[in-house]
């Protein structure tokens with residue numbers, strides 16, 4: 001019942017006849033020669049749907065012997081069909097990548113598009129057939145629910161027997177961990193088929209997986225075993241918020257920050273995209289970000305607190321200590337979801353600076369009193385040691401914009417380790433010729449100290465117009481990478497990933 005309501009409401013919004021927007025007379029994509037005024041955006045031209053393969057990346061430096069496993073990554077990688085170009089970075093079809101570190105000094109790379117229903121239909125037709133999050137395209141196929149426009153482009157969740165490609169608006173897609181071949185959308189249960197499964201599941205140190213999904217005023221919670229079986233779930237009405245991207249777990253709670261974002265359905269019906277119809281604070285609404293705190297042991301025990309309005313995409317981690325809840329995340333003063341900066345990325349004419357900064361929110365669950373601490377670095381995509389998820393942590397890793405002039409261009413040029421206890425910063429700046437993606441922390445085998453391990457992630461060399469993976473000693477970032485594995489080709493800038501040890 002709840003699921004039917006969820007899906008039918010979502011589908012109704014999505015199948016609303018949408019007029020083609022003004023881009024039919026369009027700018028940048030019709031002049032590909034002009035693409036890349038901004039060198040850091042070369043990779044955002046995108047691919048045409050082809051898979052990528054490199055058996056042996058060129059290695060500089062010394063790869064650690066103990067680093068064995070696969071760095072999986074996911075991101076939007078196809079932005080244009082039949083001369084029509086998407087208007088928003090979040091719209092592109094998901095390309096899942098596997099960087100394999102075999103422990104003998106060799107690194108291979110594979111990239112395969114997720115064969116979603118949308119991708120397959122549009123590949124066959126040679127044109128876009130359905131709307132996307134940030135681009136209003138008139139549907140040329142029947143729309144039954146969110147999975148019809150699922151692009152599976154945001155992150156991955158490695159499970160023992162499969163790899164999940166994630167997108168926050170619909171089902172996870174299961175892939176083969178070795179070949180990256182698409183198996184199909186995941187049905188956690190009959191009731192939950194087609195329900196949103198966010199791209200930011202949290203994995204506790206024992207492997208327990210928590211996740212959520214939101215849409216049309218509802219929230220779904222998922223509690224999965226380490227092997228990916230559904231143990232519990234709940235669906236309930238949530239406080240108003242048009243976009244919830246990430247959340248956190250602590251020992252006792254699930255916690256969400258719900259910014260004052262609403263969806264202007266009149267704008268959608270008038271032919272606008274969902275991203276363009278996002279509104280920061282509806283008229284007459286209290287301007288606050290709500291903190292939704294849910295008891296892990298009883299999903300019915302939910303509390304809502306209010307804090308000053310701010311936007312959050314990503315959390316580093318959180319913990320509870322008695323009645324004190326501490327959330328560590330990255331915030332911006334307002335929502336950039338539909339703004340020109342995110343749109344310009346897929347047109348190669350990005351202008352502007354990354355404005356997100358690290359934040360700590362300490363919330364007293366007994367009386368609602370709260371205190372915030374803000375950092376000054378421009379950064380995003382925070383990651384912690386997976387052994388401290390849900391517990392008090394000390395160290396957070398980020399890609400950051402630290403180099404001279406880095407604020408004027410797309411992306412980040414540095415990796416940064418921030419010690420939350422001492423405030424100490426340790427960073428390495430690649431320089432103006434590189435753009436750095438999220439780097440994930442990989443514990444060193446046998447190590448027990450938080451932060452003892454490697455920091456592994458991807459980046460793009462703007463001189464060679466090619467992508468690379470870099471590996472750092474996570475306790476000595478400023479020494480520079482231990483090794484860099486270079487590809488002979490460029491991969492579109494990806495969002496998120498995860499490392500699965502071999």
Ligand SMILES: [Fe+2]
Pocket residue numbers: 154199200245313314495496
């Ligand atoms: Fe994200």
